Amino acid sequence: MQTQIDEIADGVYRLSTCVREAAPGGFTFNQFLINGDDPLLFHTGPRAMFPLVSQAVARIIPRERIRWITFGHVESDECGSMNEFLAVAPRAEVAHGALGCMVSLDDLCDRPPRKLADGEVIDLGGKRIRHIDTPHVPHNWEARVLFEETTKTLLCGDLFTHTGDGPALTDGDIVGPAVAAEEFFHATALTVVTAATIRRLATLQPQVLAPMHGSSTRTRCSDALLELADAYELMVKRRERSE
Numbered sequence: 001m002q003t004q005i006d007e008i009a010d011g012v013y014r015l016s017t018c019v020r021e022a023a024p025g026g027f028t029f030n031q032f033l034i035n036g037d038d039p040l041l042f043h044t045g046p047r048a049m050f051p052l053v054s055q056a057v058a059r060i061i062p063r064e065r066i067r068w069i070t071f072g073h074v075e076s077d078e079c080g081s082m083n084e085f086l087a088v089a090p091r092a093e094v095a096h097g098a099l100g101c102m103v104s105l106d107d108l109c110d111r112p113p114r115k116l117a118d119g120e121v122i123d124l125g126g127k128r129i130r131h132i133d134t135p136h137v138p139h140n141w142e143a144r145v146l147f148e149e150t151t152k153t154l155l156c157g158d159l160f161t162h163t164g165d166g167p168a169l170t171d172g173d174i175v176g177p178a179v180a181a182e183e184f185f186h187a188t189a190l191t192v193v194t195a196a197t198i199r200r201l202a203t204l205q206p207q208v209l210a211p212m213h214g215s216s217t218r219t220r221c222s223d224a225l226l227e228l229a230d231a232y233e234l235m236v237k238r239r240e241r242s243e
């Protein structure tokens, strides 16, 4: 396995490792390094991937410069090696929504995490990261996304998850592949709030969508969010009808 690095927006690096056996056609695990004066890592990868991911980070910046360790929600692919990163980056802190800290991270992190309020911004020096709570979207109570305001990049985590080892950036449709992956994995908590939460993200008018699994895009980002919300709403209605 190797980790591919691509700069998908100014100072926003996508670190991508494809695991061939994880899904038909392969499945990518992506981390994003936002390079400001205080660099931020979004997702750490699982512990087994720490050597690959940390070496990839070191090709961009010295690992000890990492200031913030962040992720969408508490699962091993999102944050399995957060303590390994805390160990190699002495100034680093985990930052997450207050709920995630209370439920899991106050206990799991080797150093106390920084608790963020919904909408709170961390100034990275040259980049600005807004924390947005999205409880249960796409899954987990403590779920959230990050919005980098200067490049308008939505770090959308498991939203738009799709299989395959596609390009770092695609102009193609990512909604159809995300719907197909949902029908395969059933990973999303499909509830009455799912569509409304995703539609709220569209109002940010992102210029870049950066999913954790699959290709990023700079094309029709708000429309893609609205179409994903519509697709999930339909799935919820279908499920209600079949009950």
Ligand SMILES: [Fe+2]
Pocket (backbone or CB within 6 Å): 073, 075, 078, 139, 158
């Ligand atoms: Fe997840």
Ligand SMILES: [Fe+2]
Pocket (backbone or CB within 6 Å): 077, 078, 157, 158, 212, 213
């Ligand atoms: Fe994930």
